[in-house]
Amino acid sequence: MIRRLVILFLAPLSLCAVAALAQESPDALVKRVSEDVLASIRADKDLQAGNQAKVKELIESKLVPHFDFTRMTALAMGRNWRSATPEQQKQLTDQFRTLLVRTYSGALSNYRDNTIDYKPLKMNPGDNEVTVRTEVRRPSQSPVPIDYSMEKTADGWKAYDIIVAGVSLVTTYRDEFGDIIKTSGIDGLVKALGDKNRGPAPK
Amino acid sequence: MNALHHILTPALAAVLLAGCAATPSRVDPLEPWNRAMYSVHETVDTAVIKPVAQAYVRNTPDPVRTGVSNFFGNIDDLFSGINDVLQGKANRAGDAFGRVLLNSTFGIAGIFDLASMAGIPKDKNDFGLTFGKWGAPDGPYLFIPLFGPTTVRDGTGWLVRIYTSPIGYIDEWAVRWSLWGLGYLDTRAQLLDSETVLDTAALDKYRFLRNAYLRSRRYQLYEGNPPPETEE
Numbered sequence: 423m424i425r426r427l428v429i430l431f432l433a434p435l436s437l438c439a440v441a442a443l444a445q446e447s448p449d450a451l452v453k454r455v456s457e458d459v460l461a462s463i464r465a466d467k468d469l470q471a472g473n474q475a476k477v478k479e480l481i482e483s484k485l486v487p488h489f490d491f492t493r494m495t496a497l498a499m500g501r502n503w504r505s506a507t508p509e510q511q512k513q514l515t516d517q518f519r520t521l522l523v524r525t526y527s528g529a530l531s532n533y534r535d536n537t538i539d540y541k542p543l544k545m546n547p548g549d550n551e552v553t554v555r556t557e558v559r560r561p562s563q564s565p566v567p568i569d570y571s572m573e574k575t576a577d578g579w580k581a582y583d584i585i586v587a588g589v590s591l592v593t594t595y596r597d598e599f600g601d602i603i604k605t606s607g608i609d610g611l612v613k614a615l616g617d618k619n620r621g622p623a624p625k
Numbered sequence: 626m627n628a629l630h631h632i633l634t635p636a637l638a639a640v641l642l643a644g645c646a647a648t649p650s651r652v653d654p655l656e657p658w659n660r661a662m663y664s665v666h667e668t669v670d671t672a673v674i675k676p677v678a679q680a681y682v683r684n685t686p687d688p689v690r691t692g693v694s695n696f697f698g699n700i701d702d703l704f705s706g707i708n709d710v711l712q713g714k715a716n717r718a719g720d721a722f723g724r725v726l727l728n729s730t731f732g733i734a735g736i737f738d739l740a741s742m743a744g745i746p747k748d749k750n751d752f753g754l755t756f757g758k759w760g761a762p763d764g765p766y767l768f769i770p771l772f773g774p775t776t777v778r779d780g781t782g783w784l785v786r787i788y789t790s791p792i793g794y795i796d797e798w799a800v801r802w803s804l805w806g807l808g809y810l811d812t813r814a815q816l817l818d819s820e821t822v823l824d825t826a827a828l829d830k831y832r833f834l835r836n837a838y839l840r841s842r843r844y845q846l847y848e849g850n851p852p853p854e855t856e857e
Contacts, residue, residue: 525826532818562695562738564747567849588844588851589837597836598828614828 448572448579449543451488452554456538459484463534472531481526490573490580491519497582498595506608514608517615518595524619535561550574553585652766653835659768663831666770674771678813692736694815697808699728699735701749704786708750712758720745749845752782757846766835774838 446454459480463469468476495515496503506514541555554570571583583592602611653659682690706721724740724747732739741747756778757763764777775783787793792808795801827833843851 521826525822528821528825529818562691562698562741562747564749587841588849589840593840594833594836598832601832602828618828 446578447543448545448552448570448574449540449554451579452556452570452572452581453538453540455484455488456556459530460533460536460538463530470531470534472528474527477527477530478523481523481530485526486519486523488578488580489522490575490582491515491522493573493580493582494518494522494592497592498599500596500600502599502603502608510608510612513612514615517612517619520619521615522591533558539565552579652839654765655767659766659835660831662770663768666768666773669770674813675817678810678817681810682814682817690811690814693807693811695728695732695738696735697811698738698747699725699732700791700808702728702740702747703791704752705748705750708752708755709748711755712750714750717748717750721748721750751779752785753779753842754782754846756782763839763842766839768831768835774834776839776842779842 462480462484466476469480492511492515495511495518498518499506499514503511537559539557539559541557543552543554545552551571551573554572556568556570557565558568559565566587567585568587569585570581571585572579572581583590585591599611602614606614685693702721702724706718706725709715709718709721724745725735727740727743727745728735728738731737753776761778763779767775767777767780769775769780772783792801792804795804823830823834
């Protein structure tokens with residue numbers, strides 16, 4: 423009974439929280455999500471051991487909603503994006519999203535001992551695009567700068583690129599995609615991504 | 626002998642195949658050769674070095690491995706400091722030499738990274754970047770088996786470092802070579818995690834690694850503000 427009452431009272435609270443999140447600034451969003459994910463990893467032995475199902479669930483529920491995969495795919499495609507049919511664009515976005523989720527699923531358990539330093543945000547009022555800068559500190563190693571390119575959407579701020587130590591995810595894939603499209607066309611790229619995603623997850 | 630044969634035959638086959646597939650470009654004029662070297666590397670690494678590194682990680686307690694990494698990290702700091710000086714970065718040189726001093730003494734030859742605990746930041750610097758600051762161009766990209774991605778300039782930097790490393794001054798050859806070996810193993814073991822990322826992320830591992838290497842070096846050279854790349 424008490425539990426039900428508690429839920430009843432908590433429900434409107436969580437609605438308030440959702441409303442507050444809609445106006446959350448991009449740097450606050452990055453911080454909240456990063457700390458949330460780090461806390462989850464630190465608290466869960468399965469995640470630390472790299473339990474793929476659980477890691478994937480964590481990524482899908484906590485990280486994926488904050489990324490704009492369509493824009494990431496469009497940027498990675500460069501000028502080839504416009505020559506792709508809407509159907510191809512959808513397939514590419516789905517495959518690219520799967521690839522990125524898989525990659526992060528393999529890597530996330532390594533982050534347990536990391537701490538993140540959040541740099542002050544340089545942003546003018548009315549900006550719809552910003553870069554949120556962070557620095558990941560690892561024990562006894564030099565820190566790695568990780569920047570997030572973010573855009574304002576009706577659905578809150580979303581990331582469309584991650585730049586790790588100066589290496590942009592989107593640009594790196596633009597090279598990959600461009601070379602494949604040159605030799606085997608857009609369908610060739612869809613196929614290459616599909617094959618990659620169907621392959622075994624490396625251990 | 627037989628084992629070597631097993632390693633070399635697929636390696637040679639891969640070299641021939643890779644050589645055909647690649648066409649050189651402006652970023653990588655030696656691509657066919659590099660891809661061949663990459664195949665050799667992959668074959669030897671998969672057969673021998675990676676399993677040894679994995680066994681090392683599995684069978685060595687974490688604190689011991691951390692101590693080993695710190696020991697070699699202390700030598701890294703020494704070279705970072707030297708290159709900070711060569712590039713006229715007094716503050717960073719101070720941090721680097723402060724770290725070496727603290728860790729070499731109270732940290733017992735670098736095994737304990739007291740400097741990090743004391744909050745002295747660790748930064749990387751190397752001869753390749755120094756040569757770059759002095760105006761030396763990268764030169765062609767190179768993939769060297771059992772060493773990894775580099776360029777003519779960065780590779781030259783590494784040669785300078787290997788020739789001047791304190792480990793080279795150890796008289797006892799057994800100790801000297803054990804330390805070279807352990808340092809290599811430590812580096813390889815540290816790469817196991819990022820390698821998983823590369824395996825999952827890359828459609829073409831050779832190309833992915835090359836582009837990531839060249840971009841990240843550019844970023845380091847320009848200290849986080851590289852000029853925009855020219856479109857091809």
